[in-house]
Amino acid sequence: MSETFAIPQIKQVQVQQAQRNLQFFRVIPGILLLAAIGYAGKLLEQNVGKYAKSHHWIFPNIEYVLWAILLGLAISNTVGVPAIFRAGVATYEFWLKVGIVLLGARFLLGDVLKLGGVSLALVAIEITGAIAFMTLLGRLFHLKPKLTSLLAVGSAVCGVSAIIATQGAIDADEEDSSFAIAAILALGALALFAFPLIGHALHLSDHAYGLWAGLAVDNTAEASAAGALYSDAAGKLAVLAKTTRNAMIGFVVLAYAIYWAGQGQAKTVKNKAAFLWQKFPKFVLGFLLISVLATYHFFSKDQVTALANLSRWAFLLTFAGVGLRTNFREMRKQGLRPFAVGAIGEVVIAVFTLGLVIGAQKIWGW
Amino acid sequence: MTTTDATLDKKIEKSSATKVSWDTWAVLAAFIAALLVRFGVVKHIPW
Numbered sequence: 001m002s003e004t005f006a007i008p009q010i011k012q013v014q015v016q017q018a019q020r021n022l023q024f025f026r027v028i029p030g031i032l033l034l035a036a037i038g039y040a041g042k043l044l045e046q047n048v049g050k051y052a053k054s055h056h057w058i059f060p061n062i063e064y065v066l067w068a069i070l071l072g073l074a075i076s077n078t079v080g081v082p083a084i085f086r087a088g089v090a091t092y093e094f095w096l097k098v099g100i101v102l103l104g105a106r107f108l109l110g111d112v113l114k115l116g117g118v119s120l121a122l123v124a125i126e127i128t129g130a131i132a133f134m135t136l137l138g139r140l141f142h143l144k145p146k147l148t149s150l151l152a153v154g155s156a157v158c159g160v161s162a163i164i165a166t167q168g169a170i171d172a173d174e175e176d177s178s179f180a181i182a183a184i185l186a187l188g189a190l191a192l193f194a195f196p197l198i199g200h201a202l203h204l205s206d207h208a209y210g211l212w213a214g215l216a217v218d219n220t221a222e223a224s225a226a227g228a229l230y231s232d233a234a235g236k237l238a239v240l241a242k243t244t245r246n247a248m249i250g251f252v253v254l255a256y257a258i259y260w261a262g263q264g265q266a267k268t269v270k271n272k273a274a275f276l277w278q279k280f281p282k283f284v285l286g287f288l289l290i291s292v293l294a295t296y297h298f299f300s301k302d303q304v305t306a307l308a309n310l311s312r313w314a315f316l317l318t319f320a321g322v323g324l325r326t327n328f329r330e331m332r333k334q335g336l337r338p339f340a341v342g343a344i345g346e347v348v349i350a351v352f353t354l355g356l357v358i359g360a361q362k363i364w365g366w
Numbered sequence: 367m368t369t370t371d372a373t374l375d376k377k378i379e380k381s382s383a384t385k386v387s388w389d390t391w392a393v394l395a396a397f398i399a400a401l402l403v404r405f406g407v408v409k410h411i412p413w
Binding site for chain 1: 388389390391393395399408410411412413
């Protein structure tokens with residue numbers, strides 16, 4: 001091949017580099033919007049209560065988590081998110097993962113192993129029960145089998161990430177995954193508000209509630225927010241339980257990939273170990289590693305506090321993103337049947353996991 | 367095919383095959399932040 005043919009390839013590398021640079025600049029306005037909404041939520045938490053008190057009004061103490069979500073929801077469902085901000089708003093999952101890794105500094109390895117062990121046992125029961133029930137429900141409602149698989153994985157493991165990973169592995173239609181994602185997101189938004197109310201009504205301890213939110217709420221961002229809305233301690237536990245659930249994603253997706261390949265409707269998985277590694281959420285390893293470092297006093301007490309605060313800032317951007325990403329009009333467009341299957345499934349999973357957590361609470365006496 | 371072409375081919379192929387996921391970037395960002403705090407570059411993070 002002569003030099004003249006090499007020129008387009010050099011250009012291709014340059015174009016890729018330019019696209020990467022452009023992508024970097026494209027996310028900045030949205031990240032600034034996330035930060036502005038999150039910070040506004042924090043200011044509202046500090047000032048609304050004070051203002052109401054000084055005027056002798058009775059006003060509930062609303063935490064920054066809820067303010068940030070409500071502000072995001074208000075923007076998303078009224079004026080909408082302008083195109084210039086969308087790429088940056090989509091980074092909320094990145095901030096979520098940064099927050100989770102840094103949160104590892106607040107867990108000693110012994111706690112992680114103890115709580116993670118309990119979570120792991122409950123997660124295994126939850127995943128098995130949820131997949132079996134969602135599959136049955138999908139058959140009863142005559143949903144397409146692959147859509148049923150996507151809904152089952154979404155509600156059993158970890159929401160949107162699990163659905164996207166499974167879609168690729170089982171060659172499901174884009175339309176099916178859009179349905180499943182819309183259903184999971186709509187139900188996650190409802191759970192966000194319903195779970196703290198139910199938790200308070202049942203007088204659940206922070207420990208029991210955190211575990212329940214981590215086991216039953218599907219998307220990691222919503223599970224973290226539902227936990228944090230209850231209390232700081234419940235938020236920590238919700239993240240730990242949800243992270244344990246996330247760690248299972250590779251195994252569940254692999255099982256589905258093997259099943260659908262056996263049916264001749266998906267590609268065969270050649271290297272199972274590589275498949276598992278590819279699907280494994282790396283932030284779980286990051287969380288564990290930071291926890292190990294904190295356990296062996298790599299960080300001083302003040303440094304652990306600084307890292308915990310940094311983790312809170314990252315979560316603040318996430319919670320703003322949860323509100324901005326939730327658009328009820330868009331969700332309504334996706335149709336009722338997958339939503340109905342998801343909703344029935346979620347209610348049953350929530351009741352089932354609540355039973356599990358209450359049972360575990362009696363055994364371990366939290 | 368010249369060596370330059372082959373290298374470029376590999377580079378293009380590698381750049382798409384080894385694209386680092388957001389997940390990994392998040393872990394890297396968190397560790398960089400943790401190291402900056404650990405070695406005193408960032409001393410205090412208020413909340």
